[in-house]
Amino acid sequence: MVSLEKRLDGKVCVIAGASSDIGQAVARRLELEGGIVIGIDRQNHSVGSLSITADLSVEAEVVDAFARIRRDAGRIDVLYNNAGLILPGDKSAIETSTETLDLIFAANFRTTWLCCKHGIACMLQNDPAKGSVINSSSFLVGMGAATAQMAYNAAKAAVAQLSRDLGTQFARQGIRVNALALGPIATPQLEAVFARIGEDERERRFQHMPFGRFGTLEELAGTVAYLASDDSGFVTASMFPLDGGIQGAFTVPASR
Ligand SMILES: NC(=O)c1ccc[n+]([C@@H]2O[C@H](COP(=O)([O-])OP(=O)(O)OC[C@H]3O[C@@H](n4cnc5c(N)ncnc54)[C@H](O)[C@@H]3O)[C@@H](O)[C@H]2O)c1
Numbered sequence: 378m379v380s381l382e383k384r385l386d387g388k389v390c391v392i393a394g395a396s397s398d399i400g401q402a403v404a405r406r407l408e409l410e411g412g413i414v415i416g417i418d419r420q421n422h423s424v425g426s427l428s429i430t431a432d433l434s435v436e437a438e439v440v441d442a443f444a445r446i447r448r449d450a451g452r453i454d455v456l457y458n459n460a461g462l463i464l465p466g467d468k469s470a471i472e473t474s475t476e477t478l479d480l481i482f483a484a485n486f487r488t489t490w491l492c493c494k495h496g497i498a499c500m501l502q503n504d505p506a507k508g509s510v511i512n513s514s515s516f517l518v519g520m521g522a523a524t525a526q527m528a529y530n531a532a533k534a535a536v537a538q539l540s541r542d543l544g545t546q547f548a549r550q551g552i553r554v555n556a557l558a559l560g561p562i563a564t565p566q567l568e569a570v571f572a573r574i575g576e577d578e579r580e581r582r583f584q585h586m587p588f589g590r591f592g593t594l595e596e597l598a599g600t601v602a603y604l605a606s607d608d609s610g611f612v613t614a615s616m617f618p619l620d621g622g623i624q625g626a627f628t629v630p631a632s633r
Pocket residue numbers: 393394395396397398399400417418419420431432433434458459460461462463483484488513514515559560561562563564566567
């Protein structure tokens with residue numbers, strides 16, 4: 378029986394999009410469980426025992442980053458794809474420009490695909506081949522949104538489909554691939570948006586959230602650690618719900 382804190386003992390865990398609050402929270406948790414964390418981000422950062430700066434939407438930079446990880450750490454066991462972007466110009470299909478769509482797809486989908494492409498290639502070289510990939514998607518991809526972020530939702534839907542395909546394709550070679558159907562997580566940016574919209578509007582939105590609150594960084598990090606570990610060894614090709622029940626709820630009364 379492996380002790381809970383050491384579920385990831387000695388495992389090389391790559392976090393792509395590491396410098397965000399979510400990336401840092403996940404790094405802390407994976408290290409606590411014994412993982413050797415390597416962070417990659419396009420912003421300069423110091424997350425992990427090896428911190429790489431790279432634009433993960435550019436294939437040559439992804440190739441270099443993963444070659445360096447193979448050289449320095451020898452293997453990759455876990456890959457958490459967290460890079461992403463939202464833009465104010467991303468609205469309905471009628472209003473959104475092609476420039477906005479390209480930027481959103483590059484940051485949310487292309488980064489994830491390229492890291493899967495080169496990260497899974499590394500995992501297949503482990504002896505025996507083995508690894509767990511966790512991709513950041515959104516609960517929104519299974520729903521129609523009246524106030525759409527069209528490009529973001531479509532890019533996260535592409536991430537979900539990529540994850541199902543890869544999880545199915547590589548299951549018998551020891552590689553698991555899951556996507557997180559993420560609901561609202563309490564990052565400073567999200568808190569700031571909700572602080573700006575006013576009390577009534579905030580309450581209107583919270584009515585659709587069974588818990589009446591955002592998820593915490595710790596709850597997200599704990600779920601990533603579970604999906605990274607062998608405790609989730611029979612879980613693959615899933616849209617793993619981390620949304621506080623939003624997808625299961627029709628409407629929720631404000632108070633009981
Ligand atoms: N915060 C939430 O409530 C929420 C909800 C649903 C999904 N998500 C997803 O979770 C992930 C993290 O969200 P966040 O709120 O921490 O976002 P964030 O913008 O704070 O972090 C994203 C990180 O990705 C990095 N990044 C973006 N493009 C990159 C590129 N081309 N190359 C390398 N790094 C790149 C950024 O530098 C940043 O560090 C995103 O994929 C987001 O879509 C978040």
